């Protein structure tokens with residue numbers, strides 16, 4: 076009797092107690108089995124999405140709700156439970172179906188005879204060469220739809236290769252959907268969600284600590300991003316929130332293109348809580364109000380033309396179709412032929428406060444705020460500027476797109492308009508040189524720097 080019990084325990088244990096975090100060519104896993112990271116935070120195994128019959132291999136959070144944060148055979152599901160995950164003869168991590176056909180492979184081209192895969196507590200699956208201990212492949216470099224802490228997404232400027240998150244097609248289909256998230260290095264780094272090639276959401280520029288177009292990043296909640304831009308080769312973003320084991324937190328791009336923070340409290344409600352979301356309001360959708368339109372989530376209608384601008388297509392605009400945007404009411408001085416009447420009627424800037432700055436900012440060489448404005452005014456192709464500590468002097472040409480009046484935080488944005496559009500609040504350049512001093516107060520100025528004032 077006792078012997079039988081011991082025997083049962085031994086059998087039971089050999090199947091369930093010897094949990095490991097490693098897969099090797101001999102120590103492979105079958106459909107019903109998992110490997111578990113050493114701190115039991117993540118596991119790797121087979122799963123079926125809700126309402127689906129397909130089997131996928133993924134890395135899942137070790138919580139009571141099936142939560143895949145990475146999927147191997149996204150585009151090639153198994154149709155039964157005969158699959159295994161193992162190391163192939165050439166050292167690759169592979170998924171085989173019941174017929175021993177390769178369904179998925181880590182596809183490392185340099186074959187190594189001896190390798191093993193280990194699942195870490197970060198959720199990263201590492202494939203290592205046993206003899207050199209070198210990592211030859213890792214799941215963090217091939218993300219699915221989840222941005223886990225310590226993971227890095229980025230762009231290699233030389234090869235133009237990007238590490239992106241890609242959404243699922245639908246909640247029941249992990250194959251690659253239309254949405255992606257990536258860091259884009261053009262001029263000043265920004266985080267983008269794209270729908271195919273179209274921008275769907277934009278973070279605004281990185282200021283060295285946060286993305287300045289995301290109000291919720293001002294709170295400590297979203298601190299933990301770190302962006303490294305070596306200006307020549309790579310730009311990379313890491314998410315590293317200090318964690319204290321009482322919760323699990325990651326960013327998830329769902330199949331509708333929403334980038335959301337998801338939190339699981341251990342010992343809590345046994346469900347995922349959604350924290351901040353990239354798109355909290357319609358105004359957060361890229362280019363909602365079209366060129367030269369500005370979005371304000373606290374107003375109705377949400378879209379208005381920037382001051383000095385009017386709707387391009389009045390009928391569409393008043394119907395709530397804002398995509399056509401706005402056009403300038405009065406041409407800038409630069410755009411007109413110089414005539415006698417123009418003397419002293421130099422363009423000026425309107426100051427807009429608490430703004431999400433437009434897309435396509437260019438960095439100017441100006442090192443102080445006053446210079447930023449004067450350089451812009453004296454350059455006909457410059458139509459707006461903003462000076463922000465941590466970034467410097469941003470200038471825009473062409474058209475201004477994806478502007479928002481933010482409910483909190485935001486920056487000062489200066490828009491160039493014709494002299495006649497300058498209302499009560501405007502900014503003019505004062506300078507010693509007569510040419511640059513369109514109006515009054517010459518005598519007040521003694522220094523040789525151009526001075527930029529808003530009155």
Ligand SMILES: *[C@@H]1O[C@H](CO)[C@@H](O)[C@H](O)[C@H]1NC(C)=O
Nearest residue numbers: 124125126127245246247248
């Ligand atoms: C799964 O199917 C049920 C019943 O058809 C439906 O109510 C539910 O919304 C489905 N879930 C998903 C995630 O599609």
Ligand SMILES: *[C@@H]1O[C@H](CO)[C@@H](O)[C@H](O)[C@H]1NC(C)=O
Nearest residue numbers: 094109111115118137138139
């Ligand atoms: C997963 O977490 C549970 C607690 O939620 C724990 O009891 C279990 O040992 C962990 N490991 C596995 C493989 O489920």
Ligand SMILES: *[C@@H]1O[C@H](CO)[C@@H](O)[C@H](O)[C@H]1NC(C)=O
Nearest residue numbers: 153154155172173174176178
């Ligand atoms: C499952 O897939 C295998 C190939 O991987 C195929 O031969 C088989 O017919 C499929 N079975 C079903 C029920 O679709």
Ligand SMILES: *[C@@H]1O[C@H](CO)[C@@H](O)[C@H](O)[C@H]1NC(C)=O
Nearest residue numbers: 147148178179180181182183
């Ligand atoms: C691996 O390579 C094969 C052949 O080049 C390709 O069909 C397959 O999609 C690749 N798999 C992955 C996961 O990249």
Ligand SMILES: *[C@@H]1O[C@H](CO)[C@@H](O)[C@H](O)[C@H]1NC(C)=O
Nearest residue numbers: 187188189190204205206207
């Ligand atoms: C694999 O490594 C083991 C020791 O870790 C060694 O004994 C064996 O010869 C190696 N096999 C190959 C093919 O290199």
Ligand SMILES: *[C@@H]1O[C@H](CO)[C@@H](O)[C@H](O)[C@H]1NC(C)=O
Nearest residue numbers: 097099100188189190191205
């Ligand atoms: C490779 O290393 C792992 C872990 O150290 C070990 O379990 C496995 O047997 C090794 N594989 C070979 C082929 O030696």
Ligand SMILES: *[C@@H]1O[C@H](CO)[C@@H](O)[C@H](O)[C@H]1NC(C)=O
Nearest residue numbers: 253269270271273275331332
């Ligand atoms: C994404 O793009 C597709 C195809 O252009 C479109 O049908 C869909 O409405 C877009 N989704 C969103 C949320 O904009």
Ligand SMILES: *[C@@H]1O[C@H](CO)[C@@H](O)[C@H](O)[C@H]1NC(C)=O
Nearest residue numbers: 387388391396397398399400
């Ligand atoms: C919205 O207006 C644009 C012109 O600005 C037009 O091309 C487009 O068809 C309109 N869309 C709808 C849904 O009416």
Ligand SMILES: *[C@@H]1O[C@H](CO)[C@@H](O)[C@H](O)[C@H]1NC(C)=O
Nearest residue numbers: 406409410411412413414415
């Ligand atoms: C500006 O000058 C050009 C030729 O220099 C002339 O063709 C054009 O009509 C003028 N435009 C206006 C608005 O005066």
Ligand SMILES: *[C@@H]1O[C@H](CO)[C@@H](O)[C@H](O)[C@H]1NC(C)=O
Nearest residue numbers: 437454455456457470471472
């Ligand atoms: C004028 O501004 C444009 C756009 O901001 C910029 O590309 C160009 O280099 C500037 N020209 C000069 C001479 O500063």
